[in-house]
Amino acid sequence: MTESTHPLLPSLRHAAVLALLALLLPRIATAAPAVPDTLEQRLAPCLACHQAKDRNDAFFPRIAGKPEGYLYNQLRNFQDGRRQYPLMTYMVSQLPEPYLREIAGWFAAQHPPHIGQPAGDATPAQLERGRVLVLQGDAGRKVPACVACHGRALTGVAPAIPGLVGLPRDYINAQFGAWRNKVRKAQAPDCMAQVASRLSADDIAAVSAWLSSQRVDDDARPATTLPAALPLACGGVPAHGGQP
Incomplete structure (x- = not known):
């Protein structure tokens, strides 16, 4: 009888493997670093896209420091299908509401340094038209000034109006396009969809x-009060600073 056909050999090998694992597993367990179960640790994958310091991706917005109510609304919009991005929908689809609010609160409290944006190739005339629309609006098209809703410094208004400065140009264009094409929606009444439909492609650019x-x-922070009553009714954005 050869070694390979010995009837006890499979059992002996099995026992040897179990003995080896019994010796190694305690060492593996003690050598593995402990991972703290904190909200920051759980949200580390989010930071890879929304807070990376080694890249400047034009389609991933900065969300740190935005008002908590706004961030919560966006998580719900992804969860309820009003915003379309498969990765975000997958990540938040099964999260309960208290956890969504906890996530929104954590990001609202973060204030990392801003990443510089490229200057772009805008002409002086284009920049002037943009300045007028942002600061004064266009009464003929019933387009209110951006500062009327997003605050004089355009850093947003707590608890639910986002800041507009610090966002990449391509991201802003993409969001206006999503509203115009009815791909992105917000709680009714959807004021941004109304504004986007009244602006031309040149105005958006x-x-x-x-x-x-x-x-x-x-150190820019959202304003704590609206400069005046909202010029348009916006779902999820209380006119007098209450919770959404």
């Missing part, structure tokens, strides 16, 4: 060029 060219202080 001008607004995005001017906004993305503005310098943002690292």
Whole structure:
């Protein structure tokens, strides 16, 4: 009888493997670093896209420091299908509401340094048109000034209106396009869909060029009160600063 056909050999090998695992597993377990179960650790994958310091991706917006109510609304919009991005929908689809609010609160409290944006190729005339639309609006088209809703400094208004400065030009263009094409929606009444439908493609390009060219202080914070009553009714955005 050869070694390979010995009837006890499979059992002996099995026992040897089990003995080896019994010796190694405690060492593996003690050698593995402990991972803290914190919200920051759980949200680390989000930071790879939304807060990376080693890249400047034009289609991933900065979300740190935005008002908590706004961030919560966007998580719900992805969850409920009003915003379309498969990766975000997958990530939040099964999260309960208290967890969504916890995530929104954590990001709202973060204030990392701003990543510089490229100057772009906007013409002086395009930048001037964008400045006028942002600061004054266009009464003939029933387009309110951006500052009327997003605050005089355009850093947003707590609890639910986002800041507009510090966002990449291509991202702003893409979001206007999503509203115009009815791909992105918000809670009714959808005021941004109304604004986007009243702006021409050239106006949108001008607004995005001017906004993305503005310098943002690292310590910029959302305003705490609206400059006046909202010029349009917006779902999820209380007119007098209450919770959404």
